[in-house]
Amino acid sequence: MIPVEEVATNPVEPFLRMERIPHIWCPGCGIGTSVNSFTRALIESEADLNKIAIVSGIGCTGRVAGYMKLDSFHTTHGRAIPFATGLKLARPDLTVVVYSGDGDLFAIGGNHFIHAARRNIDLKVICVNNLIYAMTGGQAAPTTPVTAVSTTSPYGCYEPPFNLPYLAAAAGATYVARWTTFHVRQLARAMKEILRRKGFSFIEVISPCPTLYQRRNKMGDGLDAMKFYKEHSKVKNGAPTAEVGLDIAGDIIVGKFIEIERPSYADVMRHQLHARLGDRYACEEGAVCQ
Amino acid sequence: MAKGSVSIIVERCKGCAFCVEFCPTKVLALSSAFNAKGYHPPHVVAPEKCSGCDLCGMYCPDFAIYGYKIGKKESEAAA
Ligand SMILES: Cc1ncc(C[n+]2csc(CCOP(=O)(O)OP(=O)(O)O)c2C)c(N)n1
Ligand code: SF4
Ligand code: SF4
Ligand code: SF4
Numbered sequence: 001m002i003p004v005e006e007v008a009t010n011p012v013e014p015f016l017r018m019e020r021i022p023h024i025w026c027p028g029c030g031i032g033t034s035v036n037s038f039t040r041a042l043i044e045s046e047a048d049l050n051k052i053a054i055v056s057g058i059g060c061t062g063r064v065a066g067y068m069k070l071d072s073f074h075t076t077h078g079r080a081i082p083f084a085t086g087l088k089l090a091r092p093d094l095t096v097v098v099y100s101g102d103g104d105l106f107a108i109g110g111n112h113f114i115h116a117a118r119r120n121i122d123l124k125v126i127c128v129n130n131l132i133y134a135m136t137g138g139q140a141a142p143t144t145p146v147t148a149v150s151t152t153s154p155y156g157c158y159e160p161p162f163n164l165p166y167l168a169a170a171a172g173a174t175y176v177a178r179w180t181t182f183h184v185r186q187l188a189r190a191m192k193e194i195l196r197r198k199g200f201s202f203i204e205v206i207s208p209c210p211t212l213y214q215r216r217n218k219m220g221d222g223l224d225a226m227k228f229y230k231e232h233s234k235v236k237n238g239a240p241t242a243e244v245g246l247d248i249a250g251d252i253i254v255g256k257f258i259e260i261e262r263p264s265y266a267d268v269m270r271h272q273l274h275a276r277l278g279d280r281y282a283c284e285e286g287a288v289c290q
Numbered sequence: 291m292a293k294g295s296v297s298i299i300v301e302r303c304k305g306c307a308f309c310v311e312f313c314p315t316k317v318l319a320l321s322s323a324f325n326a327k328g329y330h331p332p333h334v335v336a337p338e339k340c341s342g343c344d345l346c347g348m349y350c351p352d353f354a355i356y357g358y359k360i361g362k363k364e365s366e367a368a369a
Contacts, residue, residue, distance in 0.1 A: 010299075010347060010356040025351060027304035027329065032351030040348065182312075184348040222306050222351075 015039040017069050024063065028222020030181035030207030031061055031128055035068075037184050038099070038126070041191030047095060052195075054097045055084040057104035059135045060209075061128040064099045078108030081116045084123050092266055092284065095124065095195060102129040102143040106162055110142070117171035117200045119265040124194045125202045129164065130209035131246075138212035145248035149216045163245035164204045169258050174199035176241060176258035180206040182229035183254060190256065199264055206252060217248075294342015294359050298332060302354035305329030309346035309355050315339040318346065 012035070025031050042049070049070060056065035058077035065072035071094075075083045080098045088096045098105075105113050105127050116123060132150060133139040140150040140157050143164065147156040165176045175194055179187040187205060194201035208214065208225035219225065229252060236244075237255040244253040263271075273281040296317060303325060310318045310332050317340045321333040332355065334340070340357060347356030 010297075010353055011344070012347070012353050012356075016353065021353060022302055023352070027352075028306040028308075029351055032353065033308070033349055036348045036350070036353075184345070188348070223308060223311055226308060226311070226349075 011043065012036055012039045015042060015069055016067055020067055023067055025060060026209075026211045026222075028208060028210045028225075029060070030130070030205075030209075030222065030225070031064065033181040033184065034126070034128055034187065034205045034207060035064060037188040038068075038191050040188040041195055044188070045192045045195040047195055051093060052095045052097065053084075053087060053091075054099055055080045055087065056098070057100040057109060059101035059104050059133070060130075061099065061101035062104060062135070064128075068099075078104055078112065080104065081109060081112035081123065081125070085112075085116055085121050088122055089266065092122075096122070097195075098123055098125045100125075100127060101134070102127055102131070102164070103133040103141040106164065106167070107133075107142050114167070114171040117168060117173045117202070120172060120174060120200050120262055120268075122198050122264045122266065123200055124191075125200070126191065126205065127164065127202070128205050128207045130207045130213055132209055132213040134209045134212045138216065143246075145246055147248050148213070150213070151216075161246065163241065165202075165244050165257050166241040168202040168204075169241040172200065172262075173202045173258065174260050174262060175201035175203075175256075177202070177256040178204040178206065178244065178252075178254050180229035180233055180252060180254060181208065182226050182233065186235075186254075193256075199261065206246075206254075292338045292340045292342075292360065294340040294357050295337070296334060296340055296342075296346060296355060296357045298334075299354045300325050300331045301327070302352050303329055303331035304352050304354075305331065306351060307332070308349040308351065312349050313346050314343065315341060 053071040055073045056062040057080040065074045080100045084096045084098045139152040143161045144157045168176045177190045208222040210222045233252045233254045235255050318332040319335045320330045342357045342359035344357040
């Protein structure tokens with residue numbers, strides 16, 4: 001009989017490019033924990049892995065696309081959503097996941113985010129929000145809480161940050177949730193839900209960055225952040241997104257805030273072109289057209 | 291007998307202690323030994339309490355630990 005140890009493998013391994021592991025993330029960084037939830041979601045959704053593509057921008061979180069053994073693309077900074085939009089429109093049969101950081105998706109890439117949500121492009125956007133530009137050395141991001149110290153806010157940040165669920169909902173996202181890396185099972189369930197549904201879907205994952213966010217703010221290590229999430233998270237499914245903004249040391253409202261249906265960009269496009277062009281419009285193979 | 295077991299890939303560990311803190315039955319503790327990178331990996335201090343729930347595996351940011359149900363793995367090994 002084969003010894004048990006040789007049979008058992010970490011369930012995450014079949015989904016990783018193991019030749020790149022160990023990864024570059026710091027001790028206590030939450031990005032790897034979010035990847036565990038993502039792989040559990042892939043397993044449980046029973047998705048055809050040949051039909052899933054993952055797109056990241058640049059940053060520590062942007063490395064996720066490079067570590068996942070899926071069709072993956074590591075785009076330029078801020079451009080994960082435009083690349084993913086093109087991919088989804090050209091290959092409607094693919095499930096397209098965007099996995100990137102808060103700076104990538106909401107600073108340089110912010111306009112792409114709001115327009116993809118407005119158009120209801122069928123993308124699954126997972127944003128690891130560590131409240132900072134980590135990879136470049138800890139500059140303030142549009143998510144950095146007021147009073148937080150960063151390399152570009154040495155006396156404390158005084159810009160009001162974005163409330164990401166509120167922004168996503170206002171722009172038209174059809175699914176909006178927030179969890180932290182403490183909520184590994186809830187996060188996996190949410191990721192499974194968005195893998196299976198249609199429409200622009202958004203999950204914010206609050207995640208520790210001990211090296212470049214917490215250290216300057218005397219917030220301890222990754223485990224201290226995880227304990228903080230455990231103690232200060234309040235689950236409020238359906239909470240009005242206007243009320244879920246984050247303060248530097250305040251409670252973190254988590255849960256599924258929005259789940260609605262509206263026609264996707266591709267559906268509306270086909271409908272309109274058919275209405276105007278009749279038989280002259282030939283939609284792509286396999287598409288449902290009326 | 292324990293319902294589960296846990297496997298630790300010591301050299302991949304970065305000593306964050308997420309697994310130790312969030313194991314629901316406190317099976318693990320950080321060891322005083324170092325791995326080659328200089329981190330203290332976890333070791334099993336209460337094997338009989340392991341349920342194989344794999345919460346340690348879900349928390350570990352470095353993919354260095356995972357739990358599994360014993361019956362399941364043994365039947366897979368026998369199959
Ligand atoms: C066009 C361009 N501008 C700026 C940069 C530098 N840059 C790389 S990553 C990054 C921010 C990363 O922050 P975030 O998206 O929050 O990811 P994190 O590293 O925190 O996971 C910046 C500004 C770049 N690579 N390309
Ligand atoms: S700098 Fe921060 S976000 Fe980047 S790997 Fe380190 S802990 Fe993670
Ligand atoms: S969670 Fe992983 S990296 Fe952290 S101490 Fe446990 S085994 Fe090591
Ligand atoms: S499998 Fe569950 S019970 Fe066993 S060590 Fe891991 S977290 Fe603890």
